[in-house]
Amino acid sequence: MTQTMEPQATEAQGTLPRVSHWIDGKVVPSASGQSRPVYNPATGQQTKTVDIASVEEIDSAVAAAKAAFPAWRATSLAKRADIMFRIRNAFDTHRDEIAAIVTSEHGKVLSDSAGELARGIENIEYACGVPQMQKGEFSEQVSGGVDVYSIRQPLGVVAGITPFNFPAMVPMWMFGNAIATGNTFVLKPSTVDPSVSVYLAQLMQEAGLPDGVFNVVQGDRVAVSGLTEHPDIAAVSFVGSTPAARRIYETGTQAGKRVQALGGAKNHMLVLPDADIGLTADACVSAGYGSAGERCMAIATVVTVGDVHDPLIEAIKERLPQVVIGDGTDPASQMGPLVTRTHRDKVASYIEAGAADGAKVVADGREHPLYKESDGFYLGVSLIDDVTPNMSCYKDEIFGPVLTVVRVDTYEEGVKLINSHEFGNGTAIFTRDGGAARQFQFDIDVGMVGINVPIPVPVSYYSFGGWRASLFGDSHMYGPEGVKFYTRGKVVTSRWPDPATSEINLGFPRTK
Ligand code: NAD
Secondary structure, three states, X not given: OOOOOOOOEEEEEOXXXXXXXXXXXXXXXXXXXXXXXXXXXXXXEXXXXXXXXXXXXXXXXXHHHHHHHHHHHHOOHHHHHHHHHHHHHHHHHOHHHHHXXXXXXXXXXXXXXXXXXXXXXXXXXXXXXXXXXXXXXXXXXXXXXXXXXEXXXXXXXXXXXXXXXXXXXXXXXXXXXXXXOOOEEEEEOOOOOOHHHHHHHHHHHHOOOOOOOEEEOOOOHHHHHHHHHOOOEEEEEEEOOHXXXXXXXXHHHHOOOEEEEEOOOOEEEEEOOOOOHHHHHXXXXXXXXXXXXXXXXXXXXXXXXXXXXXXXXXXXXXXXXXXXXXXXXOXXXXXXXXXXXXXXXXXXXXXXHHHHOOOEEEEOHHHOHHHHHOOOOOOOOEEXXXXXXXXXXXXXXXXXXXXXXXXXXXXXXXXXXXXXXXXXXXXXXXXXXXXXXXXXXXXXXXXXXXXXXOOOOOOOOOOEOOEEOXXXXXXXXXHHHHHHHOEEXXXXXXXXXXXXXXXXXXXXXXXX
């Protein structure tokens, strides 16, 4: 394919490129007349517009996916696996282009965009194993001449609704397994960084994916409602904030769909008195401020047990000036801007609120020169100490480069605190005591746990998902649970009788 940075942008609307839908293998500009601005967070300048789908455009994307389903479902496992390998190779070949598109609209540094993509590609690699994963079971001779076997079949048209913070990886969490198992897919990405989804669609087409198997609709609530309530959509995967996750789960399941809806997070790191201070401080800085804290698995709160508090705070403080903040395209930058001005200002408001509530602002991101002088959506790193559970900076998901610190006296107090929070996405313990770590994994009511690992995102052959208000539904995302989510089981009981022994028998079938 001809490589351009934003091949999905169609003719200018005014002077700005326009990001449109991808339906049935083509870029389809919206006729709704509705659009939203797309910004480069590093400069604060609007760079594009993104179309907003009408109800009719949602219907047309679903219709394309529905029309493509019978042939795709009937495509052999060998052929589907072959196409998944080709898709994996296309994404691999175009890592730099994909990362550049992500950085240009999200703001994260290029190495972070590349890291997101690498984890996304691992999900596609997992989906390449579809012939193995979609295998059923077989029991021979369950009764005289009778065999029983199970098969897993695709659901039909499935939808994915994804957040701004991982515009490449989170869709790959979903569509890899969905498509590999024989479903067709409609993706509704965030309007904040919509371009990469259409670029991926183009790469998949070039890799041999038939038209209509993967579609993208750009849009907002109308698109989300349209997909969540559409009679031809069998299942919805959602990742985003908790209020939207809860609503989509309720609406989708009421409409009879299978729904997995992953929500927000407030991940705690419990630091025991025996923890290695240097290693733990490095982890706090990396996991607290990486991607400007806009990760659902970021560490948001450090819970210090006993005497570890003061040396750890000192070690974190020492490291803060080393965090280089700047344009994500500059290789020297370690942390880019936040995604929008509105979000940056909301994050900054929690620093103010923490101070007003009596917490100690050890480092204030608003003092960073780029916060004051740049038109980009920058905020420096913040460290708020002496936080208590009643404060908004503790209770709310801030989703920015703000690390809060809560002191506790004992391990038990720390576990109780973590288990009492609304969210239960990820957590980590830092200690040199294996027994304490093992007890923590037993005690903690959180879906993903790290032991001296601050961001314990499961590898692609496990599944991803939190507990409590971090996930609505029964199924975690990607890995074995993802395959199960996108398929349904059928059990076949089979006999090839000898007509000579056939008889009428009205009794309930017995196996013995
Ligand atoms: P968001 O909820 O604002 O948006 C997510 C998606 O839903 C987008 O496509 C958006 O257009 C759509 N949407 C937003 N509001 C909606 C509404 N009222 N009705 C219907 N659709 C709506 O989330 P975001 O700001 O894009 O992403 C950040 C959030 O995502 C954070 O809360 C973060 O924790 C969460 N997140 C969670 C995970 C996880 O695995 N649990 C992973 C990544 C992000």
